[in-house]
Amino acid sequence: MTPEDRPGAQADGDETRRDEGAGGRYERSARFWLRAYPPRWRDAHGDEALAVLLDLAPGSEDASTATGIGAREAWGLVRAGWGLRWREHPPLGRWLLYRLFDARLPARYWWWVADDIHGTLFSWRTKAFNMVVMLVIWFGVPALQGWLFGQSPTTFSPWIVLVVLAAFALGGAVWREKNVERAWRKHVLGGNIPVEPARAVGP
Incomplete structure (x- = not known):
């Protein structure tokens, strides 16, 4: 009888695999909820935050039932992460200028x-936002004229809308890399932010 054939060895191997599987699920869950934080924060503090969450993982006696971090911890990560994103987000007016007219931000x-x-x-995302704005103007202006002046609103063929969407x-697909490179040169390198440009154009 080989050591692997012994019942005790099989039980130990099964328990180890269960522990590794549960731990892996817990770590994947923690990494998922940490995505609520901005990428720059995760680059700087993600490993440290992950280590803290892993320290809070269930012990070996509870590992077989661990499928992820708890709802309270997940909500705390989402609230803190999106709170940080919101505090760093530019105000609506400046954000619209940036998104619509590619204006530089302070x-x-x-x-x-x-x-x-x-x-x-x-x-x-940039193309989709511009597309929504264009469609709102395209259909909203004639509708507003009809409501204000009693004019019959202009109607457009659905095929025209589909062509515009396409x-x-x-x-957005064909000029993806060029759009990213141009935006990076204008808004980041022009602002002397010490971030590697390869991060912006990578997959």
Whole structure:
């Protein structure tokens, strides 16, 4: 009989695998909820915060039932993370100028801009916002004229709307890297923020 065939060895191996699986689930859950914080904060403090959360993980006797961090801890991470994002977010007026007209923001918001540019789907988010604004103007102005002056609102073929949507989606895909590089050069490198530009154009 080999050591692996002994019942005690099999039990120890099964318990180890259960512990590793539970610990892995707990760590993945902690990493997921830490995404509520801005990327820059996670780069600087993410490992430390993860270590604290892992220290709070259930002990080995409870590991088989651990599927993730608790609801209270998750809510605390989301509240703190999004609170930090909100405090760093520019006010509505400046944000609209930045999003609509690519206007530079004051120095106090440069780090937020850096996170925004190398955030998820920056080019798509910019195109989608511009598309929504264009559609609101396209349909809202004729409707407002009809309401104010009694004119018949202008109607557009649904095919025109679909073509516009496809054009914006295609533009966000084809010129994704160029849009990110241009925004990075203008808003980040021009502002002398010490962040590596490769982070903005990476996958």
